[in-house]
Every structure is written in structure tokens, then in C-alpha cells.
Amino acid sequence: MDHVQLAIFDLDNTLLGGDSDYLWGQFLIECGAVSRELHAQKNQEFMQAYEAGQLDIDAYLAFALGPLAENDSETLAQWREAFIERHIQPIVLPAAKALVERHRAQGHGLMIITATNRFVTEPIAELFNIPILLATEPEVRAGRYTGRHTGTPTFREGKITALQEWLDAEGRLVEAIHFYSDSRNDLPLLRHVDHPVAVDPDPELKAEARANNWPIYTLRRSDLPERI
Secondary structure, three states: OOOEEEEEEOHHHHHEOOOHHHHHHHHHHHHOOOOHHHHHHHHHHHHHHHHOOOOOHHHHHHHHHHHHHOOOHHHHHHHHHHHHHHHHHHHEOHHHHHHHHHHHHOOOEEEEEEEEEHHHHHHHHHHOOOOEEEEEEEEEEOOEEEEEEEOOOOOOHHHHHHHHHHHHHHOOOEEEEEEEEOOHHHHHHHHHOOEEEEEOOOHHHHHHHHHHOOOEEEOOOOOOOEEO
């Protein structure tokens, strides 16, 4: 796939009308897998820190990946299947699917880069038929999750690192990169690519997009992407 254009999508609150990582935490509470009182409070605190651009990614990953280490793979697989059906499929945005298909029809390479871990996001990438997923990688030893991550988390500047490592490993010659995101946390990668696009952006990203004349889209008003 030499000299292609690459369309990269953030996942949470971009392609999805919600945050899969936060919803996974809420689902674990519903299942009784974690303490409702303790987990709900921490989940909310981390979500607020993320939205404010102040998330301690290492502290968050220790919190988010812990339940993977505490349960066997069969149980986790059953939970994840139910989670995708109950919580993710209802928030897949039709306009997001249309946007992905628009790039696919143009022959662009398709990729999701998300800070949310691969265990949660791999089946979501499959819902969009996006073949390349760069996500935070949970560590696995002897067939079980350890509760730790490996490599650089795909968060903020870590998304640039992961993308460059992937490009170097693949030997791809990419002539232009498009990147769609809703979050101020993705400003490093948005500033790095050829075609940054803000999608239903938070206030800081919206201000940056307007200052730099980046396109601003909504994927939530209809079944098709709309420039606003």
C-alpha cells in the first residue's frame, strides 16, 4: 500500500457517541465484578480528569487494567461480548460509519488510535471494519492479564509515537494523513498530521480548530457527517 493516504480516527466520543473505557467500568459495576462504591467514584474522577486534559495515564491504566488481571479469560470474553451488545452497539454513530466508508471508497488506509486498551477496543474496531488498531496494550503472561500495560500508552504524544513506530515497521509511504478527534488530549497528533479534523469537539479543541481553520464536523445530528 505505497503512497496512500491514511485516515485515522479517535474512538471515544468521535466514532462512538460515548466513552467505551468509562462504559466498561460501569459495566463491571453492573456485573458485580468490582465494588460499586469505590469503582464508580474513581471511574468518574478519572473521566473528569481526562475531559479537563489532566489525566495521569499511568494511574488510570493501573485502575482500568486491574479487573482484567482479577478474572479468567473465559469470564472476560463473556463479559466483553455482553458489553459490546448492551453498551457499544447502541452508541455506534451512523454518521461515523458513513465517514469511515467515505474514506474506504477513496482507497485510504483506515486506522483507529485510542488510549482505551485493546481488550475493550478490538471488537469495536471490528464493528467499523477498520483493520488497523493502535491501542494501549495490556500485558499478558502465561495466558493471563497482569494488570499492567506494555509499551507506550497511546495517549496524547504517545499516539504520535505509536503511529511513527507503526509506519516505520510497515515501511509505508503515506502521502497524507487525516485525523479525526473530539478531544483536547489529541491536540499533539492533530497538530502533527496533514489534515486535522475536529469532531463534536470539546471547548479547547473547538477554539484551536477555529484559530487554525481546521474543519469541524458533527457526527451526531443525522446519518451523515455534517460540517459545522
